Amino acid sequence: MNRSxxxxxxSILWFIALLGLFTLGVTLLSEATGTGLIxxxxxxxxxxxxxxxxxxxxxxxxxxxxxILSLGHFAFFGIGGYAIGMWLMYARTEVIVSASMANQVIPxxxxxxxxxxxxxxxxxxxxxxxPTIWSFAHSLPLQLLMVVLIPGLLALVFGWLAFRSRVTGVxxxxxxxxxxxxxxLYLFQNDSGLRGNNGLSGLQNIPGFESTPQSLVSMAFFWxxxxxxxxxYILFAFVISxxxxxxxRAIRDNETRVRFLGYHVESYKLFVFxxxxxxxxxxxxxxxxxxxxxxxxEIAPIASIYLAVWVAxxxxxxxxxxxxxxxxxxxxxxxxxxxxxxxxxxxFYTIKWTDWWLVLLGLSFVAVTLFAPQGIGGLVDKLVRKxx
Amino acid sequence: MSKTLLELSGVSVSFDGFKxxxxxxxxxxxxxxxxxxxxxxxxxxxxxDIITGKTKPDDGHILWGDKGISLLGLxxxxxxxxxxxxxxxxxxxxxxxxxxxxxxxxxxxxxxxFDVLFYKKTSDGAARIEAIAEQTGLTDSLTRPAGELSHxxxxxxxxxxxxxxxxxxxxxxxPAAGMTPAEREKTTQMLVEAAKTRAVVVVExxxxxxxxxxxxxxxLNEGSVLAEGSIDHVTSDPQVIEVYLGR
Numbered sequence: 001m002n003r004s005x006x007x008x009x010x011s012i013l014w015f016i017a018l019l020g021l022f023t024l025g026v027t028l029l030s031e032a033t034g035t036g037l038i039x040x041x042x043x044x045x046x047x048x049x050x051x052x053x054x055x056x057x058x059x060x061x062x063x064x065x066x067x068i069l070s071l072g073h074f075a076f077f078g079i080g081g082y083a084i085g086m087w088l089m090y091a092r093t094e095v096i097v098s099a100s101m102a103n104q105v106i107p108x109x110x111x112x113x114x115x116x117x118x119x120x121x122x123x124x125x126x127x128x129x130x131p132t133i134w135s136f137a138h139s140l141p142l143q144l145l146m147v148v149l150i151p152g153l154l155a156l157v158f159g160w161l162a163f164r165s166r167v168t169g170v171x172x173x174x175x176x177x178x179x180x181x182x183x184x185l186y187l188f189q190n191d192s193g194l195r196g197n198n199g200l201s202g203l204q205n206i207p208g209f210e211s212t213p214q215s216l217v218s219m220a221f222f223w224x225x226x227x228x229x230x231x232x233y234i235l236f237a238f239v240i241s242x243x244x245x246x247x248x249r250a251i252r253d254n255e256t257r258v259r260f261l262g263y264h265v266e267s268y269k270l271f272v273f274x275x276x277x278x279x280x281x282x283x284x285x286x287x288x289x290x291x292x293x294x295x296x297x298e299i300a301p302i303a304s305i306y307l308a309v310w311v312a313x314x315x316x317x318x319x320x321x322x323x324x325x326x327x328x329x330x331x332x333x334x335x336x337x338x339x340x341x342x343x344x345x346x347x348f349y350t351i352k353w354t355d356w357w358l359v360l361l362g363l364s365f366v367a368v369t370l371f372a373p374q375g376i377g378g379l380v381d382k383l384v385r386k387x388x
Numbered sequence: 389m390s391k392t393l394l395e396l397s398g399v400s401v402s403f404d405g406f407k408x409x410x411x412x413x414x415x416x417x418x419x420x421x422x423x424x425x426x427x428x429x430x431x432x433x434x435x436x437d438i439i440t441g442k443t444k445p446d447d448g449h450i451l452w453g454d455k456g457i458s459l460l461g462l463x464x465x466x467x468x469x470x471x472x473x474x475x476x477x478x479x480x481x482x483x484x485x486x487x488x489x490x491x492x493x494x495x496x497x498x499x500x501x502f503d504v505l506f507y508k509k510t511s512d513g514a515a516r517i518e519a520i521a522e523q524t525g526l527t528d529s530l531t532r533p534a535g536e537l538s539h540x541x542x543x544x545x546x547x548x549x550x551x552x553x554x555x556x557x558x559x560x561x562x563p564a565a566g567m568t569p570a571e572r573e574k575t576t577q578m579l580v581e582a583a584k585t586r587a588v589v590v591v592e593x594x595x596x597x598x599x600x601x602x603x604x605x606x607x608l609n610e611g612s613v614l615a616e617g618s619i620d621h622v623t624s625d626p627q628v629i630e631v632y633l634g635r
Contacts, residue, residue, distance in 0.1 A: 243507045246493050247504055249484065263499050264499065271501045
């Protein structure tokens with residue numbers, strides 16, 4: 001990445017500048033560091049939206065640029081969330097347990113402490129032992145490694161098997177969806193080692209920062225999310241520019257031809273699939289501490305379909321399109337379903353948006369597909385071209 | 389006589405009991421220009437599919453290069469990297485990308501994902517692209533999307549992409565289909581020029597075009613070689629006249 005990379009892609013600088021201004025604006029208006037015009041819960045919503053934007057640009061690279069309609073990227077997002085959630089929950093429980101045992105006459109042994117942590121965490125599913133997969137939960141660095149390693153390895157193995165067998169198109173989508181569903185169903189089980197349908201909770205409490213107000217914690221995560229989105233955006237812009245982008249788009253348009261040019265198509269798909277899965281995992285690890293809770297329902301196939309809808313509405317094949325689509329749909333969604341939108345009284349029937357939001361989303365998806373197949377991003381492109 | 393570059397011996401392949409290629413043997417040297425003709429269903433396209441690894445033969449050997457390595461175990465992309473380029477019947481270029489991007493992708497360079505990710509443009513590569521554009525008459529179109537090109541120009545771009553790969557063997561499927569007489573003339577020149585330094589196999593229906601290539605001709609019928617020799621030799625062969633020309 002040198003100066004000419006940015007010179008050739010001025011839209012990246014525009015995006016980073018706007019994201020910076022937005023971050024600064026929110027900071028100045030927040031409760032912790034500014035005038036308090038924006039509530040802490042809304043800062044969290046904005047921070048979460050930035051994480052969703054990050055996973056959406058990953059989806060855009062794998063689908064919009066490489067032509068792989070993955071319905072599994074939200075699973076990687078969830079895995080990232082679980083990986084960080086394990087440490088958050090373990091470390092916080094450790095603090096609580098140690099505090100309650102501190103008054104005992106005989107100081108508790110390490111085993112006693114870890115047993116107490118286990119029964120505290122797993123009592124809800126009737127277990128009192130720490131499952132093997134929690135072996136690293138005591139260590140933040142190791143668990144952070146898991147955030148990238150588990151989605152990365154899963155994508156690598158799954159992708160290798162699928163691409164090697166030349167599974168493409170809708171069949172690949174179905175396969176990725178099956179993977180997502182299997183993972184979600186497995187996590188719903190109480191003996192999955194991740195607390196079944198209870199999921200992991202209390203993730204908004206960051207161990208070591210118990211006395212820091214949530215307004216400040218949410219601000220820190222908001223900044224971290226903005227930074228991650230900026231880095232992810234530059235990374236993906238680099239991947240899809242130049243010759244790599246050329247080959248990736250060529251694979252999307254005619255992979256047989258690319259093969260006869262001497263490119264090992266499967267390696268390229270695997271590279272894109274795995275890289276985007278890792279970024280999705282990182283996005284999830286930033287999202288769930290802001291959401292406070294993660295459970296298997298988050299990983300359900302519908303979440304990955306939403307992801308595809310955001311990218312489609314925003315406009316496939318342009319990174320900022322994915323961001324626009326995500327912001328538009330998620331903010332509209334929280335406005336309509338959060339009681340923000342006024343009900344419409346038709347006299348004989350009242351349209352309650354909490355019920356009708358999905359219908360509206362479905363209709364807008366159809367409308368975009370029919371009237372603006374390039375999405376919101378395509379409309380922006382048209383405007384820019386007209387002015388130029 | 390030039391040394392042998394590619395040798396097929398006793399190759400057979402059948403689809404659902406239909407023998408598309410039947411005990412076919414074929415040799416080509418380097419450099420050499422060769423035309424392959426034959427009626428519909430003679431196995432011309434399957435022949436190319438087998439060489440390029442798209443179809444695996446049931447039987448037979450395919451030996452390649454100076455060391456005589458077998459192509460049978462290699463994937464399509466590995467065979468392409470060995471130096472076999474293929475042009476399809478229908479022009480297949482990447483229409484959403486510019487002519488320059490199409491050529492740059494084909495340019496002979498390391499093909500691994502990380503080589504490509506950190507690929508730096510070189511003045512050498514740019515010069516190669518210019519030279520190929522010149523050769524194929526696309527100099528003025530380098531920055532245009534390939535989708536905007538005319539049918540003939542797309543065919544040339546594809547030939548240009550093949551040349552950029554610097555293959556030792558070029559397989560060309562019906563290059564003159566749908567071209568105007570002037571375009572045919574130019575295509576003939578390109579192929580004859582390319583065959584000066586490498587092996588070129590042209591599959592063609594059009595007898596007039598083959599005659600103009602002025603090279604050795606192999607006639608395929610029902611999956612095996614019916615006759616081989618100069619155009620005058622094969623066109624006077626009674627068997628060839630019966631199955632192909634007579635109709």
